[in-house]
Amino acid sequence: MFKALVVEKDAESGKTSAGVKELTLADLPEAEVTVAVEYSTVNYKDGLCIGPGGGLVRSYPHVPGIDFAGTVEASDDARYKPGDRVVLTGWRVGEAHWGGYAQKARVRADWLVPLPEGLDTRAAMAVGTAGFTAMLAVMALEDHGLKPGHGEVLVTGAAGGVGSVATAILAHLGHEVAAVTGRPEQEGYLRGLGASRIVPREELAETVKRPLESENWTGCVDAVGGAMLARVLGQMKYGASVAAVGLAGGAGLPATVIPFLLRGVNLLGIDSVMQPYANRVRAWERIARDLPMDKLEAMITPATLEDLPRLGADILKGQVKGRVVVDLN
Numbered sequence: 001m002f003k004a005l006v007v008e009k010d011a012e013s014g015k016t017s018a019g020v021k022e023l024t025l026a027d028l029p030e031a032e033v034t035v036a037v038e039y040s041t042v043n044y045k046d047g048l049c050i051g052p053g054g055g056l057v058r059s060y061p062h063v064p065g066i067d068f069a070g071t072v073e074a075s076d077d078a079r080y081k082p083g084d085r086v087v088l089t090g091w092r093v094g095e096a097h098w099g100g101y102a103q104k105a106r107v108r109a110d111w112l113v114p115l116p117e118g119l120d121t122r123a124a125m126a127v128g129t130a131g132f133t134a135m136l137a138v139m140a141l142e143d144h145g146l147k148p149g150h151g152e153v154l155v156t157g158a159a160g161g162v163g164s165v166a167t168a169i170l171a172h173l174g175h176e177v178a179a180v181t182g183r184p185e186q187e188g189y190l191r192g193l194g195a196s197r198i199v200p201r202e203e204l205a206e207t208v209k210r211p212l213e214s215e216n217w218t219g220c221v222d223a224v225g226g227a228m229l230a231r232v233l234g235q236m237k238y239g240a241s242v243a244a245v246g247l248a249g250g251a252g253l254p255a256t257v258i259p260f261l262l263r264g265v266n267l268l269g270i271d272s273v274m275q276p277y278a279n280r281v282r283a284w285e286r287i288a289r290d291l292p293m294d295k296l297e298a299m300i301t302p303a304t305l306e307d308l309p310r311l312g313a314d315i316l317k318g319q320v321k322g323r324v325v326v327d328l329n
């Protein structure tokens with residue numbers, strides 16, 4: 001028997017409810033690798049899936065948790081053997097397939113990545129999908145020419161998961177980081193991660209009035225989208241790139257094409273879910289190298305399975321700071 005957060009749907013009312021239950025290995029879906037899950041975390045999508053699913057969950061009962069790290073317990077695939085430490089993000093695990101909010105998970109070998117040296121399972125989930133995606137965003141900016149010493153890099157939604165990890169990695173790599181936050185009380189936290197300037201959210205909240213403003217930013221990791229992303233596009237330096245990661249502020253993009261045409265600005269889309277294996281390995285290796293562990297530690301709020309319904313609601317309201325680490329041991 002092992003513990004899991006199970007979301008069930010009432011057949012009559014259609015309402016869902018989440019609670020901690022005992023399951024057996026026979027309850028798990030068929031797949032090649034069984035993992036003893038040690039840590040998971042809380043992402044925006046988890047908030048949706050703990051609730052009614054928002055169209056993400058395929059069938060109930062459901063075990064959410066879009067990412068986890070743990071140790072292989074049994075494997076029918078030659079790439080993994082018992083004792084291997086692994087991490088999983090993406091592939092619609094926790095949405096269409098049972099996920100990491102359980103002490104055991106059974107998943108496809110193709111979905112796993114071996115943990116790199118220097119990263120334990122707790123640190124891997126302190127990073128989680130949010131931090132992994134932040135690293136993908138930084139890598140995409142670098143692939144498009146971002147180098148330290150050429151000006152400030154903007155991070156939006158900075159006190160959230162993606163933003164916190166992006167801030168810490170960029171600062172460690174020698175970039176000047178300007179952190180946008182709607183929570184002024186998090187200034188000390190963000191400066192501790194390495195931000196050299198705090199930009200109040202209101203400064204970028206208004207919709208675009210002029211398609212081009214002063215050239216302020218040499219790069220941007222954007223977790224917010226919406227009107228803020230549109231404003232930021234008009235403030236990028238000539239030839240600079242924005243990595244679009246999230247939609248915490250909205251899915252619309254009330255922008256003009258002028259920054260693309262007159263300043264050669266690039267808008268780079270970042271998807272973590274279907275990322276090819278080689279790039280996943282590269283991103284986890286970069287995380288182990290370029291994310292200082294003391295900075296990661298400062299981002300962590302510890303949690304248990306029992307805390308998840310509350311935390312799921314909190315993340316949907318943008319009220320989670322940094323990274324939640326769910327201990328399943």
Ligand code: NDP
Nearest residue numbers: 044130157158159160161162181182246247248249272318
């Ligand atoms: P968090 O909730 O931890 O962080 C989001 C942050 O955005 C908040 O902490 C807040 O930061 C800011 N924010 C929230 N609401 C608003 C608003 N209305 N206007 C402006 N800013 C706002 O989420 P994550 O960091 O985990 O994820 C960020 C986004 O990235 C989400 O939309 C998520 O779905 C997406 N995502 C995408 C992935 C991909 O593969 N592309 C992978 C992972 C996440 P502050 O308080 O500092 O202002």
